Amino acid sequence: MARDANDILRENGEANLRERIDGTRQTGGRGRETILGEWDAGDDTNPVPPRQWLLGNVFCRRFVSSLIADGGTGKTALRVAQALALATGRNLTGEYVFQRCRVLLVSLEDDKDELRRRVKAAMLHHDVSEAEVKGWLFLAAPGGKAGKLMTPGDKGRVTTAGLAAALKQTVQRRKVDFVCLDPFVKTHGLSENDNSLMDQVIEFLANLAIEMNIALDVPHHTAKGSANPGNADRGRGASAIKDGARLVYTLTTMSDDEAATFGVPPADRRLYVRVDAGKVNIAPPAAAAKWFRLVNVALGNGNDLYPGGDNVQTVEPWAAPGTWEGLTDELVNRILTDIDAGTGDGELYSAASSATSRAAWKVVQKHAAKKTEKQCRDMVATWVKSGLLFKETYRSPGTRKDQEGLHVDDMKRPGKVGT
Incomplete structure (x- = not known):
């Protein structure tokens, strides 16, 4: 006599296997919780929470953002000013501040003093005092001692490393809302041209943003080639880098043609930069580029050996004169x-x-x-x-x-x- 499926299940000691194969288990609540996590939309009657934007359409909790730019364009200067806007709750960059945030700026390229210079320049230009950012703006320039987020492991496996644990601990201890890791290439020790590896890094960052309920930003360098505003494919390395982030913008120096259009002297052209949506999956793209002007700020930090002190760049919003502006x-x-x-x-x-x-x-x-x-x-x-x-x-x-x-x-x- 042939045994039925129940006989086999009992013999194997897996009386609940059928339920597991079906992918369901009773939760004691409404409906069933599944391994996949699907739900019946007909039962989904609770209000849907809005996305938790922090600054304009640039930074949002639980999402990864990036700014792609050539070296020396003003990428870090812009991110420092935007971070300062969040930390003060003030509109310093022409972008709406939804809520004042605790900010963590992590420089993986510059040392402690250079990061201090960049932040101090932005504070001086925008008239921000130390008292105003105390408890709201945190800086880190760990160099090599903090390690990486992810590194190669045994047998080709990828493992999380020291920077990941340090970052989580700092976010929790400081109750941070926004983290900027600058630049992306320094966050990991993997081949940036390998799509599979870069996908794992971006997935780790995305999961970290969700787990910690933070907005996470990783500015990124461009590959060689001509500047192309709004082209997210300009970023170095594998396409998974820009594919995995949700809010990707490009930063580009004003072109000769744009300078002629706006009446900017050719010698000053490189002081003006434009931000374009390269890939904004969760917000409508801006109707026009957003412009900023790079400003040199004297820090007043001279001494006997260097009496002139330092001049460091920051940014301020700049409105491009419209062709039809003022024409009745x-x-x-x-x-x-x-x-x-x-x-x-x-x-x-x-x-x-x-x-x-x-x-x-x-x-x-x-x-x-x-x-x-x-x-x-x-x-x-x-x-x-x-x-x-x-x-x-x-x-x-x-x-x-x-x-x-x-x-x-x-x-x-x-x-x-x-x-």
């Missing part, structure tokens, strides 16, 4: 009327980049003197594309040849019904 309908219509009238000697204005005496952008700048040539050219190009300005072939009295000039479609002027 009345002013735009005056500009359009002058373009439509031509140069006064029978010639019409031109939108061509090679135009000189007939260049329409010069008419724009005559009425809006603070606009740069690039901004004025962009306005003319926008009006041509929209049909507000249209090209017409006419006989030039100067060259006695046919050429193109600009006229205005009066039905598309600003202020007209339907425009």
Whole structure:
């Protein structure tokens, strides 16, 4: 006589095996708790808690963030200023502070004195006193003595190391809300080009953020190549680094073209940096780049040997002048009327980049003197594309040849019904 499944279960001493195979066990509560952890959405009637943002859409509890930038761009200066904003509860960087936080800045690249210089520069520039950050801002520059978060183990296995335990202990003891480990490459002793290994590091960081209920940030260096704002793939090493983080931004120095657009002298271009969303999985991307200006701060720490002391960079928010900022309908219509009238000697204005005496952008700048040539050219190009300005072939009295000039479609002027 064939034995049924129950006979086999009893013989093996596994009377509850069927329940385990089904993946369920009774919890004594509502429904069943499972090995997988799934639940019935129909029973999920409790309110869903909001995400716990700390600073703008940059730092959030239980998530890993990162800022990807070339060396010398101002990455650390920006993170120090943002950390100071959290520690003081003050909007120092143009980003909303949801709550004042206890902050732990861990420099894995600079020594103690250099970290102190960076923090002191930000405090001086933003008028923050030591009393204001006492009990709220904690600094660490452990060097090699703290070890790494993760290192290679026996037989190719990865193990957690001394930095992990030290970090947990400090977060608990200081009741820290936000941790910045700068830079990411110094947090581990593994090959940064190995996707599997980097995935384990990022997973460890993500689990740590959840376990400790903190926001965790790991600024990251870029690979070699041209700067590309908003491109999270610029980061060094394996793609798992940017794939595992949830809030990834890029920091890029102002380009020559942007400097021309904003009227920034070429010599000052590198003092302006833009932050773009490279990968923001849990917040909508910003409609435009966020700009900052690098500022040199004199620390006043001179002595007999170095009487000048140090000058250290920090950042302050900077508003890029908009192309259309300050242009009323009345002013735009005056500009359009002058373009439509031509140069006064029978010639019409031109939108061509090679135009000189007939260049329409010069008419724009005559009425809006603070606009740069690039901004004025962009306005003319926008009006041509929209049909507000249209090209017409006419006989030039100067060259006695046919050429193109600009006229205005009066039905598309600003202020007209339907425009």
